[in-house]
Amino acid sequence: MTRIILSTGYAVDPSAPALSPIRDANGRIRNIVSGGPSIIRKPGTFRSNLELTNSLRRNFLAAQQDYAAALQNGNGNGHLVNIEDEIKPNDRPATDIWTAQEGSTLYVPRIDWSVAGLQEERPQYEITVKLFYLPTAPADARLKYTKQALDLVKRELRVGDIDLLIVSFPGISFEGDCEWEADKINATMGNEEEEVATWSALEDLHRDGQVGRLGIAEFGSVKLRRFLDKIKVRPAVDQINVKNCCNVPPPLSKLARDEGIELLTHNDCTDILPSGTLRELLGQGAQGAGVLADGGSGGDGGLRGDLIPEWVVKYTAFVKDRGVIEDKGYFAGAELVEA
Template identity: 65%
Template structure:
């Protein structure tokens, strides 16, 4: 088994082709940012190696152009493959930690087993805090798979939402986050896509009340009034967002890492004699992070990490 860690770097530095205003959804920002970071790493590391060791390229399957071999711009650390390799020496924020509001949103993906979520949480936090050069985050929002708002109106969406997901799994996962909250690693905890009934049931079973509930109302109309009432009574901040609930499907991941014209060449794509990882690949989680400078009202650092497991063939 190989764990693959994908990263975008700071997308704020990527220019307007990566960041779009308005309702530009996170899955598009995420995949575009990954492609941009892969290409930049291929160019930068290949140029450095070529200056000393000659040609490092390998032909593309379609013959249109060449790209450096994966080992040039990725990094293997034990059983973990970083795509691309990360320059940790340049990580960190420009000002004191107290100047920032750091928000993290962790998406658990449907292809990953719930029993491994404590490992996912710890790894995602490790990567984000190392990238930003901090010990803790201000807010961590959890997005569970299979929960969303969809209906002809907010009342129908709220009603359908009540039967989605798994209360047992969600409460168990929240308990893991409560431990990290008590350790001072997360100041506030938040949820995504919890409607009135789901949120009410959830509040009855947890120790630490969520500070935030994010709702994507793209597929209905407004935030349901019963949910607004419940949130107001319990002191929970309701926020709307445009994040995709299916931020990294398996097919998208294989396209990003495969041998096609838009791929990074990390996977062998079924060619037993080809280079790259062979076998199935399973996305596990995606984490989005932002570091907001409070006194200047700007985002200094924003990016994504993602994890997948490759079940390599013998």
């Protein structure tokens, strides 16, 4: 069994023009446009599944070109190629050139941890992490997934803790023709027993000081009330998507106000990384990374097996005194069960 860790570098706004990969002062590839606001999605326009898949695809292609160029040049610098130029499957460099295997974990693409880290001291940042538990993964492994995701974010940013962890459980949405209907339908969604058990494990991370505040996503008034009655550490944040119903339901607003919970809105997609999308990203197609073999019997040399997406984490490091985002990106975890 192989664990696969995918990373985006910097997440980019998919509405921005195509760009070439550039390097930061430490030489790391960062797929960003020059201005700070351009890496932030426009509200209501794009959902994070599109941002995630576009950013992964760009980062894979940039890494393939950069590491292949460095190898051809015989040095560690190489040169960069405009990522608008499509690489055909038979032009891809060997997978082991631009990915890294550490024990049973395969990093796609490889990450140079030596140049990771934020530019200023830790107190200057507000670090927010949103963790999506995927429906294809077992609920009893969520604490393990959480630790994996947080370890990667902390290693990437070189920090020992995060300020806010928002968790998104599978099978929950906040959609309806109006806010009242959305709130009513929401009350029947998800698996309350699994959600409470997961939260209890997260409370330990909060008590240990690894996470400053905990938050949830897509909890309406009825669901939130039942949840609060069964947990010890209150969520500091409830993040909901009101793209269809436009308004926050009054019962939810009142409950949040009474309980001291901050209501935030978002445009994230709850089904952020389906199995088919992940296999397409890593497969042998024209827009795939060439890591996985095709389903057929062709001798393409890729890895074979059942691919199980487990979690996705989105992280943002916000410089408080300047009001800008310095670092934003994604990691995703999956298991490949070899045939």
